[in-house]
Amino acid sequence: MTLSRIAPYLQATPLTAILAAFLVLPIATIVMVSFWDYDSIQIFPAFVFTNYEETITSPVTWSIYLNTLKYTVIVWAVTLVIGFWVAYYLAFHIRSATAQMVLFLVCTVPFLTSNIIRMISWIPFLGRNGLLNQSLMQMGLIDQPLEFLLFSDFAVVLAMVHLYTLFMVTPIFNTLMRIDRALIEAARDAGANAFQILTNVIIPLAKPGIAIGSIFVVTLVMGDFITVRFMSGGQSASVGLMMANQIALLQYPAAAANAVILLILVLLLVGGILRIVNIRKEL
Amino acid sequence: MSQKTTDRTGAAGANKAAGKQAKGLSRRSVLKGAAALGGLAAGSGAVTGFPTIWAQNPITLRQFGTGVSNLNAIAEKCKADLGITLQMTALDSDAVSQRVVTQANSFDVADIEYWICKKVFPAGTLQPMDVKKIKFYDQIVPIFTTGKLTPESKIAQGTAPNTVSFVEGADSKKFSPTPTQWMTLIPTIYNADTLGIRPDLVGRPIKNWKDILDPAFKGKTSILNIPSIGIMDAAMICESAGIAKYADKGNMTKAEIDTTIDFLIKTKKAGQFRAFWKTFDESVNLMASGEVVIQSMWSPAVAAVRSKGIPCVYQPLEEGYRAWGGGLGLAKHLKGAQLDAAYEYINWYLSGWVGAYLNRQGYYSAVLSTAEKYMTPDEWAFWMLGQPAKTDILSPEGKVMYTAGAVRDGGSFQDRMGAVACWNSVMDEDRYMVRRWNEFIAA
Numbered sequence: 001m002t003l004s005r006i007a008p009y010l011q012a013t014p015l016t017a018i019l020a021a022f023l024v025l026p027i028a029t030i031v032m033v034s035f036w037d038y039d040s041i042q043i044f045p046a047f048v049f050t051n052y053e054e055t056i057t058s059p060v061t062w063s064i065y066l067n068t069l070k071y072t073v074i075v076w077a078v079t080l081v082i083g084f085w086v087a088y089y090l091a092f093h094i095r096s097a098t099a100q101m102v103l104f105l106v107c108t109v110p111f112l113t114s115n116i117i118r119m120i121s122w123i124p125f126l127g128r129n130g131l132l133n134q135s136l137m138q139m140g141l142i143d144q145p146l147e148f149l150l151f152s153d154f155a156v157v158l159a160m161v162h163l164y165t166l167f168m169v170t171p172i173f174n175t176l177m178r179i180d181r182a183l184i185e186a187a188r189d190a191g192a193n194a195f196q197i198l199t200n201v202i203i204p205l206a207k208p209g210i211a212i213g214s215i216f217v218v219t220l221v222m223g224d225f226i227t228v229r230f231m232s233g234g235q236s237a238s239v240g241l242m243m244a245n246q247i248a249l250l251q252y253p254a255a256a257a258n259a260v261i262l263l264i265l266v267l268l269l270v271g272g273i274l275r276i277v278n279i280r281k282e283l
Numbered sequence: 284m285s286q287k288t289t290d291r292t293g294a295a296g297a298n299k300a301a302g303k304q305a306k307g308l309s310r311r312s313v314l315k316g317a318a319a320l321g322g323l324a325a326g327s328g329a330v331t332g333f334p335t336i337w338a339q340n341p342i343t344l345r346q347f348g349t350g351v352s353n354l355n356a357i358a359e360k361c362k363a364d365l366g367i368t369l370q371m372t373a374l375d376s377d378a379v380s381q382r383v384v385t386q387a388n389s390f391d392v393a394d395i396e397y398w399i400c401k402k403v404f405p406a407g408t409l410q411p412m413d414v415k416k417i418k419f420y421d422q423i424v425p426i427f428t429t430g431k432l433t434p435e436s437k438i439a440q441g442t443a444p445n446t447v448s449f450v451e452g453a454d455s456k457k458f459s460p461t462p463t464q465w466m467t468l469i470p471t472i473y474n475a476d477t478l479g480i481r482p483d484l485v486g487r488p489i490k491n492w493k494d495i496l497d498p499a500f501k502g503k504t505s506i507l508n509i510p511s512i513g514i515m516d517a518a519m520i521c522e523s524a525g526i527a528k529y530a531d532k533g534n535m536t537k538a539e540i541d542t543t544i545d546f547l548i549k550t551k552k553a554g555q556f557r558a559f560w561k562t563f564d565e566s567v568n569l570m571a572s573g574e575v576v577i578q579s580m581w582s583p584a585v586a587a588v589r590s591k592g593i594p595c596v597y598q599p600l601e602e603g604y605r606a607w608g609g610g611l612g613l614a615k616h617l618k619g620a621q622l623d624a625a626y627e628y629i630n631w632y633l634s635g636w637v638g639a640y641l642n643r644q645g646y647y648s649a650v651l652s653t654a655e656k657y658m659t660p661d662e663w664a665f666w667m668l669g670q671p672a673k674t675d676i677l678s679p680e681g682k683v684m685y686t687a688g689a690v691r692d693g694g695s696f697q698d699r700m701g702a703v704a705c706w707n708s709v710m711d712e713d714r715y716m717v718r719r720w721n722e723f724i725a726a
Contacts, residue, residue: 245510
């Protein structure tokens with residue numbers, strides 16, 4: 001009797017232990033350090049709010065957070081459109097299951113390389129004397145190299161879309177595959193045209209996949225620092241980059257405070273997404 | 284200078300990997316170089332007279348420091364000459380400062396920069412060295428002792444090495460403005476930095492730091508995004524352009540920081556900069572690809588661009604150079620045989636082989652007279668006297684760096700080190716400066 005009562009706890013123990021050691025403990029440490037004080041070489045235990053004060057009251061922080069949110073919204077919107085499109089094509093236009101799997105695997109091929117490599121390879125392509133500019137000039141379409149292509153917001157968004165679209169494709173493809181084809185036939189029999197089927201049947205049923213993909217993309221973009229640094233050539237900042245700078249200067253408490261604020265913001269965003277869409281249906 | 288080799292935003296793992304790779308490379312190249320140098324050393328018959336007791340009583344010294352002078356070649360040569368095993372760890376300057384202060388027992392010898400010394404020596408984890416035990420003390424370049432390269436030269440702004448080279452006594456943590464018997468760091472490596480240019484693309488002579496602001500170079504310039512050094516380059520530019528006049532560029536007031544950063548933000552918004560770089564390879568790529576034509580640069584980066592067959596000049600400028608330097612400091616806990624070994628290591632370091640090795644990379648060494656003996660007259664004339672090379676100039680790894688007839692940018696040692704306008708430094712308003720710098724990058 002007692003064993004059967006203890007059993008579920010025992011079953012949950014490994015996961016609890018792992019989460020406690022690798023999730024709860026580090027976050028607790030970050031929260032703790034965010035209240036510590038520091039000088040140029042060391043940090044010391046204290047309970048001060050200056051890290052939060054300096055972070056929240058600085059207009060720089062606000063502009064960096066806004067900038068990060070801007071990237072998030074744009075990247076999310078673009079990856080959503082592309083991701084849905086690709087998933088829709090794979091799910092509804094490719095008839096054979098084998099072809100579907102093969103094409104899906106093709107989508108993942110670029111991910112066999114490191115994401116830094118995938119990102120950096122854009123640099124020679126987009127540069128002033130890069131492939132794209134040279135081709136356009138040789139075709140006579142432009143006489144001056146297009147400067148906005150590299151070290152700009154455009155480059156950052158492009159690289160992020162490239163890096164993160166698959167995170168949108170996968171969950172959406174998964175939900176689309178689960179849609180009962182009979183529903184679509186029923187809709188067609190009831191006189192709906194293709195667009196109406198898409199908006200009234202497919203998209204509502206794909207919402208959980210869209211939500212999961214959105215969570216991936218939003219968290220990835222909000223926390224990104226290396227893409228922003230390389231693709232903007234240091235011209236723009238993101239929250240992650242701000243933290244990286246602070247860490248490099250040994251200002252760990254300031255970085256920790258930033259991390260806590262970012263964590264709260266991301267949790268709010270994810271919470272918002274979860275309120276709109278019930279992803280449990282999917283899991 | 285540590286900043287030169289490591290990406291500050293990158294993970295520590297990446298740094299470590301890079302370090303390993305560099306070690307691997309240099310080990311191979313050392314073998315190659317050793318053959319050449321062996322002949323040289325045998326010819327000059329110099330590497331003698333060191334006691335070999337360390338071979339019987341093995342001593343290990345743990346040295347860490349920035350990547351520039353933490354060279355495996357030096358460790359191997361040290362082992363061969365002295366029998367002392369050097370365990371080298373390459374870190375970036377921030378990690379070095381932190382470790383010196385917080386993990387005093389984790390090292391025996393610290394290879395740090397002078398501005399770091401200013402930050403960390405007062406923490407009391409290093410011990411000053413008795414100059415009477417330093418064999419070549421009298422021959423150390425006076426920049427590090429009196430601060431004056433020649434009796435008439437002026438001491439540059441910033442953390443000039445001589446200001447933090449000495450403390451008042453054996454147990455003192457207080458810097459002495461004049462030489463005493465107790466030296467904090469024995470200089471190892473130093474150099475003068477300036478702007479790099481693409482002579483084929485700038486299309487006009489570059490003479491001043493303010494030339495980076497020329498509207499003709501709009502969107503084709505870059506400065507480095509490492510606050511403590513970037514602000515100095517920015518200050519050189521502002522002063523040259525008449526935007527500001529600094530009492531001490533290396534220790535700005537809040538108002539001076541504001542003026543400098545506000546100007547940078549204005550310039551950035553006007554689209555003058557193409558990018559801001561953080562790592563050595565970024566600066567090389569920006570220059571080599573033609574994305575920028577004039578930018579802050581470090582001398583090995585210029586050599587790297589040139590080695591791709593792309594013209595690149597380390598342009599001397601009228602206002603002078605921004606200099607940096609590093610040295611070896613001893614951990615407080617060293618005593619007895621280990622302390623003796625550390626002194627012996629330092630004496631060996633100054634005795635010429637290392638100096639020649641560093642000079643041949645385009646840096647400068649602390650005791651020039653001993654290094655000269657380990658360099659060919661042609662090498663010496665090229666690197667130190669600024670004369671045209673008579674034969675191809677090789678790097679310590681045996682790669683051709685300059686072909687015959689080339690002249691070193693900036694000329695002789697006297698011309699370059701004599702024209703230092705400021706030294707890398709740490710400001711009292713460091714925290715404020717970094718905050719404003721972040722603002723500039725975010726703007």
